[in-house]
Amino acid sequence: MGAVSARSANPRHRRPARYAVAIAIAVTLVLVLVASSILNYVYLDTVAGRASLYGLLAVALIALATFIGVRASSRDPAERAKHFIRAGVLLGLAALLWLLLIDVFVFTGAAGPTVAAICALVCVPTTAFGLFTLRAIDRNEKEPWRLVLVAAAWGAVVATSLVIWAESLWQAIAIRTLVPGPGLDVSTAFSAGILEELAKGSAVVLLFLVMRNEFDDVVDGIIYGAAVGLGFNFMESVSYMTNLYAIFAPEGVGSYAAGFQWYARQVLGLFFGHATYTAFVGAGIGIARQLPDVRKKVIAIAGGFIVAIAAHFSWDAWLTLFPIEKTAIGILEIHLRTLIMTGPFTAAVLALLFLGLQIESRALAEHFRREAAGASGAILPEEVAILMSPWQRFRQRMRALRRGGLRAYIRLGRLQSAQIDLALERWHRERQELDTPLEAEDELRRRVLALRQDYLRAISSG
C-alpha cells in the first residue's frame, strides 16, 4: 500500500456523497457560465460580452487548476509537490489571461492599458494585506495558502464572471420598467445582494464539500468566506477605478476619482464590505459543519446566505440616506457612513469569529492534554502549554531556528501543524463529525512521530 496523506487518510474506495454534490454544483456553475457568456455576447453589451465569452478559457484554466490542486492534497506526498506546481502554473496563467482580457476588452478602450495596470497594481498590496491579516487571525490552525488563494481567485475571477450577465440583465429590465429613484435603487440593491452573494458563496460551499479536511469549523468558514470577498473586492475595485478614471479624466479629475475609489474600496472598505458579507456565508457553512442533523445544517447555511444578502443589500439600497457633503466634513462623513452602515455587520461576524476561536482553543487544549496523557508519544506533556499558545509556538520555532537553522524551523513548524491536526481530528471524531475511519487518526500519529524524528535530526545536524 502506498503512503497515505495524514489528514486525508481514507482507505475507502468509494468517495463520500458530498463529492457528488460538489461535482453537480461545479458542472451547474460551468454550464451557467457558458450560457451566460453566450447570452451576454448576443443580447447585452458586446464589449463586456466579449470579455465574458473569451474569459471562458481563463475560467476553464481556473477550474482545472482547482481540480488538480484539490486532488494533489490526497496524493502520495512525493507526487504532491509536482501537482501543486501544475495547479499553481495553471492558476497563474488563468489570472493573467483574465486580467489581460479585462484590460483589453473592458478597460483599455476607455482608460488605457497603463491606467488599468496601475489600478490593478495598487490594489495588490492592500488585498495581500487583507489575506495576511485573515491568516494571522486564524491563530490556532492556519488555513493553507493554496486554499486561501484559490478562494480569493474564485472571488476575483469566477464570481465576477458569474454575476456580470445576471446583473446586466436585471439592470436592463429594471431600467426599462421601474420608476427611477428609490424603487429602482432598491431593485438594484436586491440584484447585487442576491446574485453576488450566491456567486461568491458557491466557492465556499464547494470548498466545504471538497476540502472537508481543511474546513474544521466556523473560524475556517469565516476565513475562506472573507478571502473570497477580498478577491471579489479586488476585481471590483479595478473595475470601478478604471471606469471612473475614464469618465472623469476629460474633466481633469480622473486620477482623483480613481484614487477615491481605491481608498473607499481597498482601505476603508477592505474588511467593511465584500469580506464581511461573504464571511457570513462561510460562518453559516462552518457552523453547519459541526451540527449533527441535516435540517439544522441546511438552516445554518441558508441563515449565513440570508445575513450576507441583507448586509450587502442594506449598503447598496440605503447608501443615499447618508449624503456626503463636498467639503472637508465630507471626509469624516464617508468614514462615519461606513462605520454606521457596515460596522454592525462586521462586529457581528467578529463576534462569531471570536466565539469560534474560543471554542476551538478550548477543544484543542482538551485534546492536547488527552493525547499527552496517552502513551503514543505524538504529543508530550511538556508540549501541551506550548501548543496551546500561538506565541509560545512561535518562540519555540525561533529557538529551533537559532539551534538548527531554517531547516529546523521549518521541520518544527510542520511538526506543530501535524500535532494540531491530530487534536482537531480527535475533536471531530469525538463529536462524530468525520467520515474517515479511525485508521486516519493512527496514520496522523505515525506522521507526527516521523516529523518529530525529522525535526530532531535537523536540530542535531544544525
Add this chain to the structure above:
Amino acid sequence: MVAAPVDQVRTLYRTLLVYAAVSIFILVAGLAEFAYFEPPGQHTGLKAHIVGVFQYDPDHNAVIGSDSNAFPRTVQFAAVVDWSTLPPNMVYDARWYDGFGNVVGSAGPGTPAQLENHKIIPVMVPPGFHHNLPGHYIFVVERYEGGVPVEVIGRRVVLVER
C-alpha cells in the same frame, strides 16, 4: 445530578439564527420600500408623446437637428415632450438621470397646462464640470399620485459617448 455540558456550537447556531431574523427584517423593509415607490396596480396604459431627443442650443432655448440616441459629451442635448396629448386632470413630471442616477434636468411636477411652457427639457452640465459626463442617460415622463411618481409613461435611453 450533573448537568450535561452545553455544546457551544449550539450557541453559535442560535446567534446566527438571531442575525438571520434581523436580516429577514431588513429584507422585508427593503421590499416594503420597493412596494411604496413601485405601488402595484398603478398601470393606466397612458403613453406620453416624447417628440425626440435633440441637440440643444441654450442661448435660444431651442433644439437643433434630428432625433438621436447618442451624443458626444461636448454637445448639449434636450428632450421634447408634447404635454397636450395627456389627460389634463393628472399631475406629471419629466426628469433626466445621468449614469450615476443623479437628476440632471427636470420639469414639473404639474398638470399639462402648467407644463406647456416646459416642452423642452435639457440636460444640465453638473456644477464644476465643463461638459456632460459619459454614460447612459435616462429620460422619463412620470405620472404623479399622492405627491410621488407612481408610473413611468414615457422613457428614452441616450448614450453620451466618451
